[in-house]
Amino acid sequence: MLEIKIYSEKGWEEIEELPWNREVEEWTGYHFIERRKGESRHILYFLRTEKGDIVIKKTSAETAEKEFYTYKKLIAMGIPTIAPIGFVRKVKNEESEGYLLTLYEKDTLPQSHLIKILKNKYYRDLVWNAVIALLVVMHLKGIFWGDPSLDNILIKLYKNKVEALLIDCETVQFYDFLSEAKEKEDLERLFESLFAYSVTEDEASEKIFEERKKYILERYERLKKLLSGELDIEDEKYYKLIKRIDDLFLLGYTIKPTRIAPKLKIIAHPITPRKGWFVQMLEDMLNVSFTPEQAKKIFREILQYRYKLSKAKGEEVKLSDAARDWYNKQFLPAKQIFKKYFPNENPVKIYLEILDHKWFLSEKAGKDVGIEAAAKSYSELYGKEENKPIWQKVMDTFKRLLESNKQR
Ligand SMILES: Nc1ncnc2c1ncn2[C@@H]1O[C@H](COP(=O)(O)OP(=O)(O)OP(=O)(O)O)[C@@H](O)[C@H]1O
């Protein structure tokens, strides 16, 4: 006696028509494809259908059903993961088996594979930032993963951002509040897997592993702190929230400003920006194109500028308004000044060098020292001897300009 129970998500009823009375290996006339995947215990089939590629994972009947509902719950809670479309339970003479069906997630690679091929530190950090964000958001929502191995983390590469997706939810547990011990357990499991994938006989590999572990732990704590503290905007004033968003940005995350609503208590998911994201944002807001390196620095500056404007006004200044204001009142005039005094230099380059210098001084001072002080210090340090009088003129002009801005 063969008993088959099939459950399909709305819109995926056709999976009920698949020949479940036979073993998947024996299906004829179906188009199976090869796909790269992480190490796995179970057998997986990748099937091409008219509606898209789907993954069929052979497992126990109980696990298939449990995983199906767990994935659904994770999605409802806003955790990036794969989309379940159905499950099958087969019982044949006392013995049962199950199949879990999910939508094949395109443009993804398991982290276990990525760490082998990513050589550039910038991209490595970016991908790890996405993984850390996934873990922090899960933990803050009381979700214990149980098996965050590098094979179970899918990295999705979008045109201008990177996202980490959870896969394999067999061990996932939901709590109201996740204990520190549970958080640690997940992190330990992650490090175990990272160790297995990256440490070889070569001594240097262990050092690299330790550095990465430290990087992950530090960022995990900082991000958790930034995302978890409650912030009642009514009492605390909007600009404090903006400050928090800016701090997130500096940690390598950004969240869409539109997602912020008054009375919001927890900040939405961080997305991990790729370089192109800032270029795009500035093009949208200012209609001007910068290189990715420039765009990131300028964006950082605009955030800080917006923070100051919002604080002065006592209400949120829209990012696009702040960007335009900054562009017209700070950037363009500065560009004119540099053009005038340094006709042979690229004015944007000088401006950005001063911004970098400002950042360095502000970090040291623990507060924003302002563009004027930065320009002064920069010119004293780096202005060539013969340029000194010119830099003095630059400074005077800057000063006048900023004063006239203040009076407006
Ligand atoms: N929907 C999907 N889209 C893209 N890749 C997938 C999908 N489902 C599975 N994979 C790939 O197949 C691999 C194995 O899947 P999964 O982790 O669910 O099985 P498993 O490791 O055998 O499970 P378990 O750890 O419970 O034994 C994943 O690491 C992933 O690379």
Ligand SMILES: [Mg+2]
């Ligand atoms: Mg797995």
